[in-house]
Amino acid sequence: MNTPDPRPESLLPLPPATFHILMALAEDDRHGYAIIQDVAARTGGALKLSAGTLYRSIQRMLEQGLLVEVHERPAPELDDERRRYYRITAFGGAVARAETRRLADLVRMARASGFAPEGA
Amino acid sequence: MRGSRAYRALLRLYPASFRAAYGAEMCAIFTRRRRDASGPFGVLAIWVDAVLDTLRNAAVVHWDILRQDLRYTVRTLRRSPGFTVAAVLVAALGIGATTAAFSITDHVLFRPLPFKDPDRLVGLWQQESFRGGGRSELSPANYRDWKSASRSFQSVGALWTISKNLSGAGDPARLDGSAVTAEVLPMLGVQPAVGRLFTAAEDRDGAPLTLVLSDRLWRARFAADPNVLGRKVVLNDAPYLVIGVMPRDFHFPTRTADFWTTLQLAPDDFEDRTDTYLQGLARLRPGVSAGQARAELRGVAARLERAFPDENAHITAAVLPLRDLVSEQSRLLLVALLGASLCVLLIACTNLANLLLARGLVRRKELALRTAIGAGHERLVRQMLTESLLLAAVGGVLGTLLAIGAAPLVARLVPTSLPIAEVPGVDPRMLLVSALFTIATGIGFGMIPALRGGRHVDTDSLRDGTRTGSSRRAERLRSTLVVAEVAASVVLLIAAGLLVRAMWRVQAIDPGFRAEGVLTLRTALPLPRYESTERRHRYYSRVVADIRALPGVENAAFISALPMVWRGGIWSVTIAGQAPEVPQDSRQASLRYVTPGFFETVRIPLLRGRDVSDRDTNDTSAVAVVSDSFARLYWPGENPLGRRFDFALQERTIVGVVGDVRVRGLERDGSGRERSSEPQVYLPARQVPDGNIIGYVPKDLAVRSSLPPGALIPALREIIARVDPQQPISDVQPLADIVEAETAPRLTQVRVLGAFAAIAFVLAAVGIHGLLAFTVSSRAREIGVRMALGARAGDVLGMVLLRAALLALAGVALGVPLAFAAGRGLQALLAGVSPADTATLAAAVVLALGMTLAGSLLPALRAVRVDPNTAMRAE
Numbered sequence: 001m002n003t004p005d006p007r008p009e010s011l012l013p014l015p016p017a018t019f020h021i022l023m024a025l026a027e028d029d030r031h032g033y034a035i036i037q038d039v040a041a042r043t044g045g046a047l048k049l050s051a052g053t054l055y056r057s058i059q060r061m062l063e064q065g066l067l068v069e070v071h072e073r074p075a076p077e078l079d080d081e082r083r084r085y086y087r088i089t090a091f092g093g094a095v096a097r098a099e100t101r102r103l104a105d106l107v108r109m110a111r112a113s114g115f116a117p118e119g120a
Numbered sequence: 121m122r123g124s125r126a127y128r129a130l131l132r133l134y135p136a137s138f139r140a141a142y143g144a145e146m147c148a149i150f151t152r153r154r155r156d157a158s159g160p161f162g163v164l165a166i167w168v169d170a171v172l173d174t175l176r177n178a179a180v181v182h183w184d185i186l187r188q189d190l191r192y193t194v195r196t197l198r199r200s201p202g203f204t205v206a207a208v209l210v211a212a213l214g215i216g217a218t219t220a221a222f223s224i225t226d227h228v229l230f231r232p233l234p235f236k237d238p239d240r241l242v243g244l245w246q247q248e249s250f251r252g253g254g255r256s257e258l259s260p261a262n263y264r265d266w267k268s269a270s271r272s273f274q275s276v277g278a279l280w281t282i283s284k285n286l287s288g289a290g291d292p293a294r295l296d297g298s299a300v301t302a303e304v305l306p307m308l309g310v311q312p313a314v315g316r317l318f319t320a321a322e323d324r325d326g327a328p329l330t331l332v333l334s335d336r337l338w339r340a341r342f343a344a345d346p347n348v349l350g351r352k353v354v355l356n357d358a359p360y361l362v363i364g365v366m367p368r369d370f371h372f373p374t375r376t377a378d379f380w381t382t383l384q385l386a387p388d389d390f391e392d393r394t395d396t397y398l399q400g401l402a403r404l405r406p407g408v409s410a411g412q413a414r415a416e417l418r419g420v421a422a423r424l425e426r427a428f429p430d431e432n433a434h435i436t437a438a439v440l441p442l443r444d445l446v447s448e449q450s451r452l453l454l455v456a457l458l459g460a461s462l463c464v465l466l467i468a469c470t471n472l473a474n475l476l477l478a479r480g481l482v483r484r485k486e487l488a489l490r491t492a493i494g495a496g497h498e499r500l501v502r503q504m505l506t507e508s509l510l511l512a513a514v515g516g517v518l519g520t521l522l523a524i525g526a527a528p529l530v531a532r533l534v535p536t537s538l539p540i541a542e543v544p545g546v547d548p549r550m551l552l553v554s555a556l557f558t559i560a561t562g563i564g565f566g567m568i569p570a571l572r573g574g575r576h577v578d579t580d581s582l583r584d585g586t587r588t589g590s591s592r593r594a595e596r597l598r599s600t601l602v603v604a605e606v607a608a609s610v611v612l613l614i615a616a617g618l619l620v621r622a623m624w625r626v627q628a629i630d631p632g633f634r635a636e637g638v639l640t641l642r643t644a645l646p647l648p649r650y651e652s653t654e655r656r657h658r659y660y661s662r663v664v665a666d667i668r669a670l671p672g673v674e675n676a677a678f679i680s681a682l683p684m685v686w687r688g689g690i691w692s693v694t695i696a697g698q699a700p701e702v703p704q705d706s707r708q709a710s711l712r713y714v715t716p717g718f719f720e721t722v723r724i725p726l727l728r729g730r731d732v733s734d735r736d737t738n739d740t741s742a743v744a745v746v747s748d749s750f751a752r753l754y755w756p757g758e759n760p761l762g763r764r765f766d767f768a769l770q771e772r773t774i775v776g777v778v779g780d781v782r783v784r785g786l787e788r789d790g791s792g793r794e795r796s797s798e799p800q801v802y803l804p805a806r807q808v809p810d811g812n813i814i815g816y817v818p819k820d821l822a823v824r825s826s827l828p829p830g831a832l833i834p835a836l837r838e839i840i841a842r843v844d845p846q847q848p849i850s851d852v853q854p855l856a857d858i859v860e861a862e863t864a865p866r867l868t869q870v871r872v873l874g875a876f877a878a879i880a881f882v883l884a885a886v887g888i889h890g891l892l893a894f895t896v897s898s899r900a901r902e903i904g905v906r907m908a909l910g911a912r913a914g915d916v917l918g919m920v921l922l923r924a925a926l927l928a929l930a931g932v933a934l935g936v937p938l939a940f941a942a943g944r945g946l947q948a949l950l951a952g953v954s955p956a957d958t959a960t961l962a963a964a965v966v967l968a969l970g971m972t973l974a975g976s977l978l979p980a981l982r983a984v985r986v987d988p989n990t991a992m993r994a995e
Binding site: 032033036052053056058084 | 148149169170176
């Protein structure tokens, strides 16, 4: 029904929650609660995704083709059967890289304009 | 676990599909968070967080789905433009008709009058306590006594509808207005736009004459000049001081009033208690009901009846809310209109439901495919509701525009006798109503197919080779809807047909004169300038002589009031020595003064004797020309010429007999009792007594000529201006228009109801066509097999047509009894046409059958053309 636009740039700029979820999934497949924990740890507790924000972001990202749900699961004793696991797609990776590039460019321009943060 | 149950309930704000996918995990996360929270405040914070989070994100998820569904809907609708256009048009017609009918009904019947606390405004009437309780206006003396004796009212006033000649500001003109006591305008609670209202001192007898203008008159005659205050304006030769201008949307007591002046009652106005002409208006004290006020006034009236047993015999009081002065016929008509529009809406909704059902069946494969890739039942229902709501919304916008466009036609049903504007403005309430109808329509016609389509998706549909036929139950539902449509359109056809018959019946009534070729106009002769009968005679003679000299003019004459224009002037008749065979009630006749030649001008046949003559003056014996029914009533089978009778304060001798005319109009007199006009008595214009008897002075001119009105009118104006340059001319119209105006309200009724019936008719035909077209295409294989097995084209044609005929007959069988009930409800509008009128019923049934045939023709032909090979290979 939704044919994703093949150009990663078409989804930029990414909502912060989306970008964080992509980062959380960069190395490992994770379930929802693990994503929340990962984001909180990465940001030093500054960003705690709520359940609603997390899952409606995930739903949209699934439709956009940034994520897929994975059906092979960890060893049963480690798994809670209610959990669904998500994996970043190649397209998801491309979008994350495009967003990083966009932000990096932005930071470079800001620095050139004399907006270097103190101590940096 | 109680907390988690509450959280699960909270999650119901999300769409079911979202809940199904993520609900369990969200609950788990919530439980874990709550477990980790410390202290009651921690738990509270978690809950507040959860509620806010759910509200925000549920809205986003819903919005996401709606956007998806809308995109999808627009794409699919674009692929089937025929369906889309049909659905939108059908919705627009239904919503437009209902909105138009509702806004006009609301405007006339329900909306409060545009005055302050309108519920407490009442009209006061004298009412006969016998003979059906006819209402009449008040006499000045009764008004005065009721006012001083009653305690129920905060304020009581009186008014009198008047017409006056305006001169001195542009062309002389005849204007309608109202003479009011000082209480009346303040009672309504409307402030003047400019200046002030009347003071109590100004309605005393002999006080200086003052004038308040309507906004319309102020703009038309005084160029909206704010300095108009203090100007003198001449009405009927008397100077009036302008003291105020009312706001634009002020209409009182009727829509046509252009000015207000003070009602100054002189002492001798109070002498005759039987001379009733004042409209009483009062404001109830807070907390007093109209019923309580009536009870009090009835006590007062009973005392007055004892005090004045002759004049006030059988006179009691009526107190009616001002809002209820809409006539029974107008009310009935508007209710009928509302009913008709609901019928149209119902038909439109059924049609749409049918269109969508058919579409849902055709789309079964697509729906099955979507189910297979994981779309839940709820998502499909939601998708289909979005589709129907979108169609209804587009139809609603179109329908509202339609309703606004139709307002001028429908507005002609607004009676002029009400203090409200002609066309209801487009107000937010009307838009709200059409929005409601739109949503109701969308849900109404979307729900059935959505539920059916959503529930009965079977994945069998995916396999190739499955027949695309419809299930028997769906077919039955669709047939039922079509039968309902046919029934509703039969009801409307019969109702409209009955009104057409009623109009024809009234149009066929012989008015008693020949109106074609007669032009009429009014030269209201102002008093006191024309108080003298001889002075008026000179005016008539010169005007009539000059007009008769015009080439192409056959004849011309004056009368005090043309038939059907003024319904009053009824006097009682006394005949010395007459045996009392004629009941007292019937001893009445209408009085008109005429100049010689009137009967010939309008072709009222002279049956015996002679016309009035210029030699009949106040110095010769008083003579009269009477109508045939008058002569037959009092002297049946005898020669009436030379007989005498007492009438209008004098004894008169009959010198001629003429044919009867419908003085009071073509129809019954509005009281609901079938009653033809009273017998007529015509007296010579030169025998009008000198003095002030406004109503009877001949002023209406009738001219019979072969000239077109466009050529005749300037010549008449010139002649009248030559005889009296200050004399205004008003009410220029062909006599035929006056007769036609008698049936004009009926024509409007027929047009409006006819339009509704036509819409319903077309919609029902579309419905039948849609159903049969669908049946034929879904049964193509069966038809193909039959034809391969040797069925002839005629058999196939017969099969389709038989089905159409069965649907139509079922609809007619259901519709006719309903129409009969509706017709009985409309009886007061039917001028005696029976609600079971055979011709109308037959015509409606034939039309319904014809419509069925027309609707089924194309599908039937398509069935005949089914090629057995193609039909079977397609499977």
